[in-house]
Amino acid sequence: MRELSLNILDISQNSISAKATVVEVSVEENSAENTMIIKIIDNGCGMSEEMLRRVNDPFCTTRTTRKVGMGIPLFKMAAEMTGGSLEISSAVGKGTQVTAVFKTDSIDFTPLGDIDSTVITLITMNTHIDFLYRLTVDGREFVLDTKQLKEILGGVPLNEPEVVMWMKDYLKEQTQIIRGGVV
Amino acid sequence: MKTLEELLAIKAKAEKQMNVREEEGAGIRVVVGMATCGIAAGARPVLAGFVEEVAKRNLKDVSVNQTGCIGMCQYEPIVEVFEEGKEKVTYIKMSPEKVARVVADHIVNGNPVVEYTVASLNK
Ligand SMILES: Nc1ncnc2c1ncn2[C@@H]1O[C@H](COP(=O)(O)OP(=O)(O)OP(=O)(O)O)[C@@H](O)[C@H]1O
Ligand code: FES
Ligand SMILES: [Mg+2]
Secondary structure, three states: OOOHHHHHHHHHHHHHHOOOOEEEEEEEEEOOOOEEEEEEEEOOOOOOHHHHHHHHOOOOOOOOOOOOOOHHHHHHHHHHHOOOEEEEEEEOOOEEEEEEEEEOOOOOOOOOOOHHHHHHHHHHHOOOOEEEEEEEEOOEEEEEEHHHHHHHHOOOOOOOHHHHHHHHHHHHHHHHHHOOOOO | OOOHHHHHHHHHHHHHHHHHOOOOOOOEEEEEEOOHHHHHHOHHHHHHHHHHHHHHOOOOOEEEEEEOOOOOHHHOOOEEEEEOOOOOEEEOOOOHHHHHHHHHHHHHOOOOOHHHEHHHHHO
């Protein structure tokens, strides 16, 4: 994938397929340590120990339309190429947590890319799911929680064009603040 | 600065509009394949393009959704257009540039862009 934000979109699709009702996407950058830690946490159906073991081997899938799963192996490869790692913990009926560590000073580090677009896509295409997006840069944190937005919006859906525009601007501004830029 | 208060104002306005808006079913369904292969091939900006065009043109009768695998990896990004009483149209190797034309010609004016479709492969 050209951007890690595309891997994040893809790994989050697994959470959606697993019937999660709450999905947390967290990106944590630490410039002193040259690391980026990406977590995708869901409360979906989870995986058995047997399944979990197989998922760590490449090309395991429960999909029926083709025989290999590519999502997790691709994400894992992207992390390991930088000298980082990927770990999955999961419990049946409880949920799954995917944690990927990237070394940002590696020449094989893929940039995060348009993470806002990934977040907006996830939120607007799955308005029944609660998304929590957390961006942390050197200890400064920003959180977008659709549960909070839904409380404010009442019956107005999150994919209403004006709401989408507001979310895009909000994400952009808050990200700038976190990254130390001026708005 | 965007604030949560602003969201309240958007809500009030949207609710007013929802009251006057008639109940309209989605007459046309646009579905974008978002399996790993689709995302890797560029489905995210294609999906965003459809959402944006539909909002810009205020097409109340059109829904844009995502799906998993459509079964033809080599032709991703794939977009399917469903319309009541008509045969499904499958667009292949879509790009944000192609989206504007599909919306204008097909979604708005009812003329599928044949050269972008899977059917054009057999010609
Ligand atoms: N969050 C999750 N919750 C439950 N099961 C999961 C989760 N993530 C992955 N899995 C299981 O692991 C399998 C492999 O996932 P992977 O993303 O690698 O491939 P895939 O989703 O099957 O296909 P694709 O190539 O489209 O991603 C899935 O089919 C699913 O059974
Ligand atoms: S996996 Fe590529 S189209 Fe289904
Ligand atoms: Mg997957």
